[in-house]
Amino acid sequence: MFKSFSRLQWKSFFRSSSLGKSLGVKLMMGFFALYFLAMLSVLGSTLFFALEKIFPDTDPLATLSQYLGYWVLAELFLRYFMQKLPVMDIKPFLVLPIQKSSIAHYILGRSAVSFYNFLALFFFVPFGVVLLIKGYVFLNVFFWILGIIGVVLSINYINFIINKSDKALIVVGTLLLACYGFDYFQLLPIRAYAGGLFYALYENPFYAMLPLGLAVLSYFVNYSYLRKRIFLDVSLKKKTAEASSSELAWTRRFGAIAPFLQLDLKLIWRNKRTRSQVFVSLGMAFYGLVFYTMEDFGMQSGMLVFVGIFMTGVFLMNFGQFIPAWDSAYYSMMMSQNIPLRKYLESKAALISVSIGIMFLLSIPYVYFGWDSLAINFSCALYNLGVNVPVILFFGSMNKKRIDLTKSALSNMQGTSATQFLVALPLFGMPMAIYGLLSFFISFEAAIIALCLLGIIGFALRNIWLNQITKAYRKKKYVMIAGFKERNS
């Protein structure tokens, strides 16, 4: 039974439409996945030496153990969004002569070998190998690794239990923050507690039984829950949220583009993928911290312009690059309706412009790193507004891949094609080149002024480019309609 299930799984993977994507996207995804795994194992194999260097007096394993508590909480938090129990796949099996208990075991068993679980192993196994080389006792290391596998599996199954309510997520989130807070303000030595706990896993091989036992326990909790619910109307039914109508009357102020603006706001708010992009975008306001706290980047380097363009334009890129594919599900209706295409595009431009404004306001605190950073972010915002908005809208006319809004948000590459990679060049490359050249040959001020001016000129000419872009969309209309109808692209 298990074998035939697995064979089906194999087929579903290799025949899935996501694998039938264009070769370029496939290669990119494969490359990223490999890169990620490679980075993890490099980290795993070098961390020991790094810790040894930073804390010469303490056992690196003990240092690592101190942070494992955070790892568990953080992984629980992240997995809440990433990993769901794939119950929908079993619908066709319900009417076949297969015992429900084996269906339940199959779903749960399958999740044990999910990609997420291997991520952790790619880090911990190399680390364990280094431990052995460094002369740690084999038996203890072996059971330590076993214990860690137990922890990973426990995380895996506890996640499915947590997944049933949003409240659990909030609890995990607050716990994570609270622990960090207690540690940071030295109220409670959380790290020391966690360190003792996880170090004991190494010291005493028998303790490995504890996480393994927890994994088994959480497996059976899931099992008994799931077994009772393999019915079409219980766990297999898609949850339908109660709809809330909203009038968004304030959009009336925008005149003729109001209906489209309302539609776009509802689109963003009522679909998972778009809604999570709003949060990602807001979160990206912190992106600059990575670069501003590094000393390697002088003010002359174009890197800060990259950061500025990225921070103020993150929504522009996330949302803008898939215009008009967001409307792909009903694009033929839009095209046969009495719709002025220009107003449609204007509304998209307005929405993106507002997002640039908001992201700029959020980036103002970077003034802490000097007035220069404010100047850079301001000029980048203007440049985005005047130049990158038309650029991204224009590239949108080349989109012809369908996006299914009902599909989940994360690691969803639907709608992606070579266009998405190409568009990054003008979006980032141009301003970085302009800034780099001018600030090198003339001065920082000249570079900033040039970016601002380009933005203002672009904004002043918006009527002209909107007309041109509208023409481009008209020309591509039939190709878009045909492309958006293909479900498996």
Add this chain to the structure above:
Amino acid sequence: MLTVQNLTKKYLGKTVLNIEQLDIPKGQSFGLVGNNGAGKTTFFSLLLDLIQPTTGHIENHGVQVDQSEAWKPYTSAFIDESFLIGYLTPEEYFYFIGELRNQNKADVDTLLMNFDDFFHGEILNQKKYLRDLSKGNQKKAGIVASFIGNPDVVILDEPFANLDPTTQIRLKGIIKDLASKQGVTVLVSSHDLIHVTEVCERIVVLNKGEIVKDIKTSEATLKELESFFGGSETPQDEIPTL
């Protein structure tokens, strides 16, 4: 008034539609029947300028549809669920369409009142998004949305499929009413011969992209259609009925 001239559509050299001449006068209820792949949806898509004709053109009240967009204000259609916006509630969808057709909320509400019966209490005020409605209810919403804004031409692809019997009967009444009383040109396609013969004054049969019959509906029409689709034209070869 719709005029079709020398219209062909080819995909990879294969002709899927070939209509030399077809005129549909204003206020006619026009039925299109044919087997799968006969070109019904292709024809409707061409009417709505969703695909490009290989040769020829269609004029809608004197406007050539692939040259100008002036036909849009007085033409409306429901082809399939892809005409619905899944993340809106039915009400929001109706108001949105209304807005595109210069109808304010009150106008739309007045129109919707006439369809209370048709909706059967399953569309309005359900606190559900269109994507969460059943296929049949989605169809009801889409069909009614195509009546918003007093269009002169209404195009409905397979409107009877997926509807429950009560709604089918009501829809037939609505379509007849539109054509006879309000002078709206209604184009309907269907696989159900009984429905089209009941609703339409004129029935055109498409077969492999070509018009093979153009009938003014009468008592004998249903028989004629059944014998055509039954596979024999001549009465003596008729399949024996039990």
